[in-house]
Amino acid sequence: MAEDNKVVAELREKFGKGFARRLRVAGKIPAVIYGHGTDPVHVALPAHHIGLLLRKANQVLELDLDGTTHLTLVKDVQKDPVRQIIEHLDLIVVRKGEKVQVEVAVHVTGEPAAGTIADFDTKTLLLEVEATHIPENVSVDIEGLEEGAQIHAKDISLPTGAVLISDPDTLVLYVHAPRGEEEPETTEAAAEAPAAAPAE
Numbered sequence: 233m234a235e236d237n238k239v240v241a242e243l244r245e246k247f248g249k250g251f252a253r254r255l256r257v258a259g260k261i262p263a264v265i266y267g268h269g270t271d272p273v274h275v276a277l278p279a280h281h282i283g284l285l286l287r288k289a290n291q292v293l294e295l296d297l298d299g300t301t302h303l304t305l306v307k308d309v310q311k312d313p314v315r316q317i318i319e320h321l322d323l324i325v326v327r328k329g330e331k332v333q334v335e336v337a338v339h340v341t342g343e344p345a346a347g348t349i350a351d352f353d354t355k356t357l358l359l360e361v362e363a364t365h366i367p368e369n370v371s372v373d374i375e376g377l378e379e380g381a382q383i384h385a386k387d388i389s390l391p392t393g394a395v396l397i398s399d400p401d402t403l404v405l406y407v408h409a410p411r412g413e414e415e416p417e418t419t420e421a422a423a424e425a426p427a428a429a430p431a432e
Contacts, residue, residue: 241295244274267325290366326363342375358397381407
């Protein structure tokens with residue numbers, strides 16, 4: 233696990249919106265740790281460090297809480313809808329070797345055949361992977377694909393140990409010719425043409 237994922241957590245014993253607001257002013261984020269039949273543990277985490285880590289999806293955080301290490305997967309991020317500031321995190325306890333199901337982004341490499349474009353039908357796949365080895369993305373090479381080509385979930389190579397949970401026949405992307413632009417121009421020209429004089 234990356235050294236950057238180690239985060240010092242503080243036990244949180246006060247609750248309520250007012251206390252949570254004071255935490256955020258102090259540069260900390262309220263969070264709760266739960267899972268594996270354990271009682272929820274309320275903590276405060278350094279906002280700046282967490283903000284950097286959450287630029288990547290499916291982060292596993294190694295929390296140091298009073299000298300005890302807790303491996304946790306970021307399950308839910310609550311943000312202020314206007315300012316996009318992280319207001320609260322839900323963290324689920326995981327163990328080394330444990331399998332978890334996560335949505336992983338599909339990354340495209342290469343270019344389709346000249347005169348065509350590739351469009352996503354779905355941008356993520358649900359995979360079952362080891363909690364401490366979650367891939368940042370899965371790649372699909374579309375170099376030279378012709379019009380009409382389709383890539384389904386089952387066509388994408390997965391990292392070692394990963395299992396596809398999404399429907400294997402899920403359409404991920406397809407290659408097609410771009411739509412012509414002449415039709416909108418014709419419509420626009422017609423709109424600008426003077427209307428015919430009414431018959432007398």
